[in-house]
Amino acid sequence: MIRILLADDEHLIRGAMAALLSLEDDLEVVAQAATGKEALATARIVRPDVAVIDLQMPDLDGVAVAQSLATELPTCGTMIVTSHGRPGHLKRALAAGVRGFLPKTVSSDVLATVVRTVHTGGRYVDPALAAEAISAGDSPLTPREADVLELALEGAPIDEIARRASLSPGTVRNYLSSAVGKTGASNRHEAARFARAKGWI
Amino acid sequence: MIRILLADDEHLIRGAMAALLSLEDDLEVVAQAATGKEALATARIVRPDVAVIDLQMPDLDGVAVAQSLATELPTCGTMIVTSHGRPGHLKRALAAGVRGFLPKTVSSDVLATVVRTVHTGGRYVDPALAAEAISAGDSPLTPREADVLELALEGAPIDEIARRASLSPGTVRNYLSSAVGKTGASNRHEAARFARAKGWI
DNA sequence: AAAACCCCATGACAGATGTCATGGTCGTCA
DNA sequence: TGACGACCATGACATCTGTCATGGGGTTTT
Numbered sequence: 001m002i003r004i005l006l007a008d009d010e011h012l013i014r015g016a017m018a019a020l021l022s023l024e025d026d027l028e029v030v031a032q033a034a035t036g037k038e039a040l041a042t043a044r045i046v047r048p049d050v051a052v053i054d055l056q057m058p059d060l061d062g063v064a065v066a067q068s069l070a071t072e073l074p075t076c077g078t079m080i081v082t083s084h085g086r087p088g089h090l091k092r093a094l095a096a097g098v099r100g101f102l103p104k105t106v107s108s109d110v111l112a113t114v115v116r117t118v119h120t121g122g123r124y125v126d127p128a129l130a131a132e133a134i135s136a137g138d139s140p141l142t143p144r145e146a147d148v149l150e151l152a153l154e155g156a157p158i159d160e161i162a163r164r165a166s167l168s169p170g171t172v173r174n175y176l177s178s179a180v181g182k183t184g185a186s187n188r189h190e191a192a193r194f195a196r197a198k199g200w201i
Numbered sequence: 202m203i204r205i206l207l208a209d210d211e212h213l214i215r216g217a218m219a220a221l222l223s224l225e226d227d228l229e230v231v232a233q234a235a236t237g238k239e240a241l242a243t244a245r246i247v248r249p250d251v252a253v254i255d256l257q258m259p260d261l262d263g264v265a266v267a268q269s270l271a272t273e274l275p276t277c278g279t280m281i282v283t284s285h286g287r288p289g290h291l292k293r294a295l296a297a298g299v300r301g302f303l304p305k306t307v308s309s310d311v312l313a314t315v316v317r318t319v320h321t322g323g324r325y326v327d328p329a330l331a332a333e334a335i336s337a338g339d340s341p342l343t344p345r346e347a348d349v350l351e352l353a354l355e356g357a358p359i360d361e362i363a364r365r366a367s368l369s370p371g372t373v374r375n376y377l378s379s380a381v382g383k384t385g386a387s388n389r390h391e392a393a394r395f396a397r398a399k400g401w402i
Numbered sequence: 403a404a405a406a407c408c409c410c411a412t413g414a415c416a417g418a419t420g421t422c423a424t425g426g427t428c429g430t431c432a
Numbered sequence: 433t434g435a436c437g438a439c440c441a442t443g444a445c446a447t448c449t450g451t452c453a454t455g456g457g458g459t460t461t462t
Contacts, residue, residue, distance in 0.1 A: 010284060010305040012312055016217030019224065019309075083211060083284065104211040108220075111213055142438060155390030158419070171440050177420055187420080187448085189356030189390045343408060359449070372410050378450050388418085388450080409458075419448065428439080 002119050003030045005048035007039035007065065008081075009057045013104075017052070020108045027115060036060020040068055048076055050119050052111075055082035055089060063092050070097035077118035081111070085129045087136035088199020099123045139200035140182045148175040150201040153192045203320050204231045206249035208240035208266065209282075210258045214305075218253070221309045228316060237261020241269055249277055251320050253312075256283035256290060264293045271298035278319035282312070286330045288337035289400020300324045340401035341383045349376040351402040354393045 004021060006029050008014040018029040031046045033039035036057045043051060051069055055062040066078045079100025080093050090101055100118045102111065103126055114124045141149065151161045158176070162169040176188040185191035195201045205222060207230050209215040219230040232247045234240035237258045244252060252270055256263040267279045280301025281294050291302055301319045303312065304327055315325045342350065352362045359377070363370040377389040386392035396402045 011308050012221075012282070012303075012305045013214050013217065015309045016214065016221040020213075020217040020220045023220065081213070102213075104213045107212050108216045144439065155386070155388060155392075155394050157387050168441055170442060173420070174422095174441085175439095177422085180420075185356070186358050186361075187356060190358075191356075193356050345409065368409095369411055371412060374450065375411085375452095376409095378452085381450070403462100405460100405462075407458100407460080409456105411456090412454085414453090415451085417448105417450080419446100421446085422444085424442085426439100426441085429437090431436085432434090 002027050002115060003046070003049045004028060004115065005031045005033070005039065005043050005046065005051040005076075007033040007036070007051065007057065007062075008054035009034050010054075013054075017111075021052075021112065021115070024112050027112060034058075036062070036065045039065050040072075043069060043073060043076065047073060050077045050079065050115050052115065053078065053080050055080050055085070055093075063089065063096050063098070066093060066098045067096040077121070079114060079118050079124075085126075085132070086197065086199035087129075087133040088139075088201075090125065090129055090133045091199070094125075101125045101129060103129060133199075136198045136200075139195075139198070141179060141195065141200055145175045145179045145182075146195070146201050148172055149179050149188070149192050149195050152176060152188045153196060153201070155189060202229050203227055203316060204229055204247070204250045205316065206230075206232045206234070206240065206244050206247065206252045206277075208234040208237070208252065208258065208263075209255035210235050211255070214255075218312075222253075222313065222316070225313045228313060235259075237263070237266045240266050241273075244270060244274060244277065248274060251278045251280065251316050253316065254279065254281050256281050256286070256294075264290065264297050264299070267294060267299045268297040278322070280315060280319050280325075286327075286333070287398065287400035288330075288334040289340070289402075291326065291330055291334045292400070295326075302326045302330060304330060334400075337399045340396075340399070342380060342396065342401055343376075346376045346380045346383075347396070347402050349373055350380045350389070350393050350396050353377060353389045354397060354402070356390060 006018055014032055021027045021029050031042045033042050036059050053062045053065055062080050069076055069078050078098050080098050081102045081104055083104050085103050093101055100114045117124050151164050158169050158172050162172045180191045183191040183194045185194055207219055215233055222228045222230050232243045234243050237260050254263045254266055263281050270279050279299050281299050282303045282305055284305050286304050294302055301315045318325050349366055352365050359370050359373050363373045381392045384392040384395045386395050
């Protein structure tokens with residue numbers, strides 16, 4: 001019997017997935033959590049075999065949870081399901097020791113199969129997401145450029161970005177200009193959206 | 202027995218919700234669809250009692266589906282479930298004749314209850330979403346302002362917006378300036394994000 | 403009919419932004 | 433050690449954007 005921890009902030013979906021996994025004879029949902037922190041706390045207690053974690057959760061990111069789990073419970077396989085999978089997430093997730101990465105568009109059969117695969121130490125990444133990640137390529141942005149571009153995402157004016165990044169406005173403009181060049185965009189807002197789509201920020 | 206049509210592009214979630222609804226004695230999922238068009242086509246054939254529709258789907262918006270259903274199958278109650286509920290959607294949905302509006306964070310009990318409520322002709326709107334919608338208020342944007350602001354969402358420069366809207370760049374700037382004033386933002390990008398958050402565009 | 407509003411446009415101005423050149427510090431790697 | 437690149441900053445310039453004033457044409461309301 002594979003003991004599963006299920007974490008997803010959407011109650012309905014979490015419950016539904018639990019119902020669905022429980023239909024399998026060899027799977028058992030032993031715990032559920034609605035937030036990242038809750039997931040970690042619960043995992044420490046129940047020590048599940050496999051953790052199925054939603055990528056976007058209120059407090060702690062799914063990848064962050066995976067990272068903590070990898071060190072605290074090395075025997076627990078971690079897999080991530082997500083609605084909007086961006087390339088960067090996949091890369092970060094794999095780096096965090098995640099062994100399964102699925103969009104929520106897959107069928108329940110696949111989900112169950114992957115749970116078993118992960119439990120036996122295997123890996124599974126959704127082919128479509130993998131292809132996307134490969135085509136997205138590595139980020140050409142330097143860490144600072146990425147930082148600044150991320151602050152630009154919300155549309156803030158440069159002075160505010162400079163304040164938030166503790167940089168001079170001129171420096172911010174240089175980084176943004178460089179980022180705009182690298183992304184082929186025509187202004188920082190487009191560049192920020194592009195980088196977000198690629199999963200670079 | 203209440204006959205339900207389930208539409209959601211995320212296979213896993215759709216299947217899971219179906220499994221969950223089927224646990225109820227008086228509910229029966231008679232059809233499923235992954236896109237808006239598919240939902241409409243299927244609905245015409247199976248003529249369900251209640252349609253449970255996801256808001257965001259590839260081709261046709263959940264609200265658009267509801268609108269068509271309202272005229273084609275007036276006996277069929279329509280309810281919408283959504284992950285990211287923005288105020289504007291709720292308003293549009295209600296105008297389209299939707300009688301139930303829920304975030305996916307609700308429990309399965311609530312979902313089943315609301316299905317029954319909608320089936321008997323009642324209405325149910327999630328309290329949190331209703332409060333948000335009320336606090337968001339009506340859009341102060343004129344139709345044209347909303348159009349232009351929507352084109353500005355992607356970060357395009359003004360010239361491109363002007364081309365796409367078939368307007369002179371000067372006019373675009375006027376509309377945007379007006380929108381920026383109304384939203385209290387400091388530039389069009391911030392204004393666009395704000396309006397999006399409020400559900401105005 | 404006048405008022406009020408939306409639509410579209412132009413011109414002018416100030417301030418924000420993108421680009422480029424330049425230069426210094428620091429760490430890494432050959 | 434020297435080359436390289438990331439990091440931070442400044443100044444100058446051209447362009448883009450936001451704002452305001454102005455005006456004509458249209459519809460709806462009063």
